[in-house]
Amino acid sequence: xxxxxxxxxxxxxxxxxxxxxxxxxxxxxxxxxxxxxxxxxxxxxxxxxxxxxxxxxxxxxxxxxxxxxxxxxxxxxxxxxxxxxxxxxxxxxxxxxxxxxxxxxxxxxxxxxxxxxxxxxxxxxxxxxxxxxxxxxxxxxxxxxxxxxxxxxxxxxxxxxxxxxxxxxxxxxxxxxxxxxxxxxxxxxxxxxxxxxxxxxxxxxxxxxxxxxxxxxxxxxxxxxxxx
Amino acid sequence: xxxxxxxxxxxxxxxxxxxxxxxxxxxxxxxxxxxxxxxxxxxxxxxxxxxxxxxxxxxxxxxxxxxxxxxxxxxxxxxxxxxxxxxxxxxxxxxxxxxxxxxxxxxxxxxxxxxxxxxxxxxxxxxxxxxxxxxxxxxxxxxxxxxxxxxxxxxxxxxxxxxxxxxxxxxxxxxxx
Numbered sequence: 001x002x003x004x005x006x007x008x009x010x011x012x013x014x015x016x017x018x019x020x021x022x023x024x025x026x027x028x029x030x031x032x033x034x035x036x037x038x039x040x041x042x043x044x045x046x047x048x049x050x051x052x053x054x055x056x057x058x059x060x061x062x063x064x065x066x067x068x069x070x071x072x073x074x075x076x077x078x079x080x081x082x083x084x085x086x087x088x089x090x091x092x093x094x095x096x097x098x099x100x101x102x103x104x105x106x107x108x109x110x111x112x113x114x115x116x117x118x119x120x121x122x123x124x125x126x127x128x129x130x131x132x133x134x135x136x137x138x139x140x141x142x143x144x145x146x147x148x149x150x151x152x153x154x155x156x157x158x159x160x161x162x163x164x165x166x167x168x169x170x171x172x173x174x175x176x177x178x179x180x181x182x183x184x185x186x187x188x189x190x191x192x193x194x195x196x197x198x199x200x201x202x203x204x205x206x207x208x209x210x211x212x213x214x215x216x217x218x219x220x221x222x223x224x225x226x227x228x
Numbered sequence: 229x230x231x232x233x234x235x236x237x238x239x240x241x242x243x244x245x246x247x248x249x250x251x252x253x254x255x256x257x258x259x260x261x262x263x264x265x266x267x268x269x270x271x272x273x274x275x276x277x278x279x280x281x282x283x284x285x286x287x288x289x290x291x292x293x294x295x296x297x298x299x300x301x302x303x304x305x306x307x308x309x310x311x312x313x314x315x316x317x318x319x320x321x322x323x324x325x326x327x328x329x330x331x332x333x334x335x336x337x338x339x340x341x342x343x344x345x346x347x348x349x350x351x352x353x354x355x356x357x358x359x360x361x362x363x364x365x366x367x368x369x370x371x372x373x374x375x376x377x378x379x380x381x382x383x384x385x386x387x388x389x390x391x392x393x394x395x396x397x398x399x400x401x402x403x404x405x
Contacts, residue, residue, distance in 0.1 A: 187362065188362070204351065205354065205358075207351065208351065208358040209358055
């Protein structure tokens with residue numbers, strides 16, 4: 001990337017779960033507007049890396065910087081604010097609230113940020129439209145197909161206008177066509193809004209939507225091969 | 229790939245000349261190697277020689293005179309036969325990547341570094357194809373054509389990942405043989 005100053009940077013991250021070292025000195029940079037794929041085998045540390053970068057868990061060592069702030073040292077209150085306003089997260093199984101309609105699921109982050117219900121629902125409807133699922137707005141997650149639910153999850157991750165979206169295997173539970181529709185919608189929307197995306201995937205066809213790829217193996221970033 | 233059958237297929241919609249057939253081929257099969265004009269004209273002459281197509285007059289259309297071709301009844305039958313024929317799964321797969329890995333082990337090279345570099349090249353091509361199929365105005369022909377190439381590159385990548393994980397065993401096996 002031409003911009004030398006990354007939006008989000010992790011240096012020498014370490015993190016252990018019990019005796020298992022998930023990260024053993026991983027470093028990564030994400031630039032503004034960049035879509036970065038993080039690939040690697042199961043157990044290579046991909047999800048732990050995402051959790052550390054998004055401020056969901058604190059690393060044991062190393063640093064995470066976002067826009068000049070040390071995410072790994074922030075008090076919980078500021079972390080919570082960051083996750084609500086600056087970051088969007090989407091997981092493999094969407095994790096929509098099953099009792100709420102798709103529209104209310106997407107409106108919820110806006111209401112938590114102080115928006116009124118009517119305004120939040122209007123904006124949520126616009127975002128469902130962008131992801132091609134406005135027609136399913138009054139359905140609950142259990143009444144939607146996996147692909148529709150995941151597109152609603154993506155709308156929920158983007159509705160607050162985050163600067164970074166963290167997506168952990170966002171197409172992992174979808175068939176290839178539904179996965180393609182979800183990825184196309186995510187990439188188009190992120191590019192339009194200038195949102196950075198950190199995309200965790202084990203699927204090369206999903207990674208190919210990104211601008212760049214880094215590979216993790218045993219908790220460290222593997223050097224990228226150089227083509228002759 | 230049988231160029232003669234593809235041209236016969238393109239002639240199914242009516243008489244056409246070589247230039248138009250080349251243009252329509254390249255539109256229909258956007259990720260395929262574009263047909264050379266020389267190849268189109270040579271193939272058309274062979275179709276005529278074999279009774280599968282015939283000359284249907286000329287067309288000037290304000291420009292240079294062009295020979296129009298149309299399918300014969302034999303051509304229609306031959307096309308139907310070919311289109312329904314099973315394409316046999318290849319008995320031998322030429323795998324340059326595997327050959328390079330083995331040769332690299334035999335000559336004391338660094339097959340792991342080679343596989344990493346090859347992966348980077350494959351991913352770069354996959355990004356290009358993904359950009360093509362998700363670009364504005366990409367029609368379904370373009371999407372499916374790019375998907376075909378993407379799935380083949382992905383199969384290579386999965387094979388390379390497995391091979392990279394098993395290089396130690398493979399090296400021992402190759403060295404002891």
